[in-house]
Amino acid sequence: MAFDFNVILDNWALFARGTWLTIIIAVAAVAVGFLISIPIALMALSHRRTLRWIATAYVEWFRNIPFIVVLYLFFYGLPFFNLRLPEAIVGTIALAFFASSYFAEIIRGAILAVPKGQMEAARAIGMSYFQGLWEIVAPQTVRLLVPPSTNTSISMVKETSVLSTITVAELTYQGLVVQGETFAPFEVFLTTAAVYWVVTAIFAHFMHRAEKAFGAAQGAHQARTSLADKYLLIGARRPA
Amino acid sequence: MTKTLLKVSNLAKSFGGATALRDISFDVAAGEVVCIIGPSGCGKSTLLRCINHLTAPDSGFVEVAGSYIGRERKADGKLRMQSHREIDRMRPKMGFVFQQFNLWPHLSVLENIVKGPIKVQKRPRAEAEEQALALLQRFGLRDKAHMFPSSLSGGQKQRVAIARALAMGPELMLFDEPTSALDPEIVKEVLLFLRELADSGMTMVIVTHEIGFARHVADRVVFLDRGYVAEAGPSNDVLSNPTNPRLREFLSQITSDQPAAGKGSSPAAEQPIH
Numbered sequence: 001m002a003f004d005f006n007v008i009l010d011n012w013a014l015f016a017r018g019t020w021l022t023i024i025i026a027v028a029a030v031a032v033g034f035l036i037s038i039p040i041a042l043m044a045l046s047h048r049r050t051l052r053w054i055a056t057a058y059v060e061w062f063r064n065i066p067f068i069v070v071l072y073l074f075f076y077g078l079p080f081f082n083l084r085l086p087e088a089i090v091g092t093i094a095l096a097f098f099a100s101s102y103f104a105e106i107i108r109g110a111i112l113a114v115p116k117g118q119m120e121a122a123r124a125i126g127m128s129y130f131q132g133l134w135e136i137v138a139p140q141t142v143r144l145l146v147p148p149s150t151n152t153s154i155s156m157v158k159e160t161s162v163l164s165t166i167t168v169a170e171l172t173y174q175g176l177v178v179q180g181e182t183f184a185p186f187e188v189f190l191t192t193a194a195v196y197w198v199v200t201a202i203f204a205h206f207m208h209r210a211e212k213a214f215g216a217a218q219g220a221h222q223a224r225t226s227l228a229d230k231y232l233l234i235g236a237r238r239p240a
Numbered sequence: 241m242t243k244t245l246l247k248v249s250n251l252a253k254s255f256g257g258a259t260a261l262r263d264i265s266f267d268v269a270a271g272e273v274v275c276i277i278g279p280s281g282c283g284k285s286t287l288l289r290c291i292n293h294l295t296a297p298d299s300g301f302v303e304v305a306g307s308y309i310g311r312e313r314k315a316d317g318k319l320r321m322q323s324h325r326e327i328d329r330m331r332p333k334m335g336f337v338f339q340q341f342n343l344w345p346h347l348s349v350l351e352n353i354v355k356g357p358i359k360v361q362k363r364p365r366a367e368a369e370e371q372a373l374a375l376l377q378r379f380g381l382r383d384k385a386h387m388f389p390s391s392l393s394g395g396q397k398q399r400v401a402i403a404r405a406l407a408m409g410p411e412l413m414l415f416d417e418p419t420s421a422l423d424p425e426i427v428k429e430v431l432l433f434l435r436e437l438a439d440s441g442m443t444m445v446i447v448t449h450e451i452g453f454a455r456h457v458a459d460r461v462v463f464l465d466r467g468y469v470a471e472a473g474p475s476n477d478v479l480s481n482p483t484n485p486r487l488r489e490f491l492s493q494i495t496s497d498q499p500a501a502g503k504g505s506s507p508a509a510e511q512p513i514h
Binding site for chain 1: 292294328329331332342356360404405408
């Protein structure tokens with residue numbers, strides 16, 4: 001048994017096309033999903049019970065169903081309502097909705113993690129709720145959003161493989177095509193796995209750097225905070 | 241002679257089953273310093289938050305310089321609830337200084353102060369910064385303008401919080417327990433600072449549990465008990481000759497752990513009853 005590199009070399013164009021489509025779908029679904037999740041998260045935090053209920057139902061619905069079932073519901077459901085779209089678009093939409101339920105929970109948690117007094121101080125000087133959210137709360141959530149969003153985004157990159165079941169020609173689909181032509185499944189899927197790994201690793205690397213950048217920006221003034229405030233600055237002032 | 245700047249009438253608020261405020265009425269004249277005192281849990285902070293509508297009262301009215309906030313009594317006597325926008329526009333008329341200051345940690349001291357003028361009042365940045373720097377200069381914090389709140393001491397944070405509120409040009413200032421989040425050593429410094437602010441003509445309502453503080457700073461004292469104004473009047477009268485038995489009890493408990501503030505050394509004998 002020898003690893004047949006020709007399987008890969010002969011079909012590299014298909015792998016490349018599949019990888020490109022995987023990246024595009026993942027980026028689009030994550031971006032759209034994040035945008036959808038913002039109003040969902042705000043509804044979940046609303047003091048109106050109906051809005052909270054809608055947001056909870058939305059999140060619970062998408063989080064408790066396997067993505068493949070969500071995908072089938074969109075794929076077979078949209079034509080049911082006379083809406084016919086290309087598979088790649090349907091798949092991206094389905095993934096965006098699926099991702100939004102996870103992002104909504106991440107955003108909700110991040111907003112809750114910002115002390116209540118921050119918003120109150122914004123309201124006290126006359127800002128509206130949305131102004132306070134945008135000017136004061138949102139900037140403080142970024143640092144809290146990055147690590148969990150990275151995890152969810154990586155999961156979504158991997159979930160794009162499910163789109164192969166509705167014939168979207170992304171990486172896994174191309175792998176299946178090449179396998180069908182070459183009868184070399186091990187070579188094909190080892191290659192596929194490697195490509196997924198590289199894509200997610202590069203993504204994670206950049207997110208990690210973003211995380212550090214935000215951490216450093218905050219750290220510049222926060223590392224000195226509690227410790228220094230308690231033991232250095234005030235301590236030095238006391239004798240005087 | 242002096243006009244009423246803040247008018248609180250029949251304010252009530254309860255949370256679920258717990259009633260914080262039952263029926264609160266009092267006036268504050270322009271330039272006056274009023275301390276609201278009372279045992280913990282008597283609704284002092286709730287009252288302050290109801291005044292600027294951070295907490296919406298259940299009933300009653302608050303008027304600032306003749307304008308209602310939140311709940312409005314129309315000419316025909318009917319009640320009208322103001323929109324969020326109307327309330328947002330009223331709030332900065334009252335500078336609110338939080339117990340924990342609630343400075344915005346991601347913004348520099350200067351940005352903390354100019355945020356309101358720029359975003360709420362839509363004033364040009366240059367003008368807002370000039371005003372902020374003048375306030376910092378006045379408060380002895382000019383050199384801290386570009387530092388972040390986390391590198392300031394408690395007293396400095398408080399002054400930045402006051403500057404942030406003053407930058408909006410408020411009619412009066414509301415202070416929630418200004419001394420409780422600070423080291424005891426700097427309470428005197430805060431007291432002098434607030435006294436100075438009062439002397440500049442600023443109207444102030446201060447919630448505090450420090451009687452010594454109230455005695456030194458306040459023109460008038462309002463004693464809250466069980467959701468009512470149990471006693472109110474000039475601070476010397478109220479604190480030296482309390483008529484209300486609950487206030488007398490409250491003062492005797494408080495004064496026992498106060499440093500002898502000039503009067504008799506025995507805490508029990510500190511409040512002679514005439």
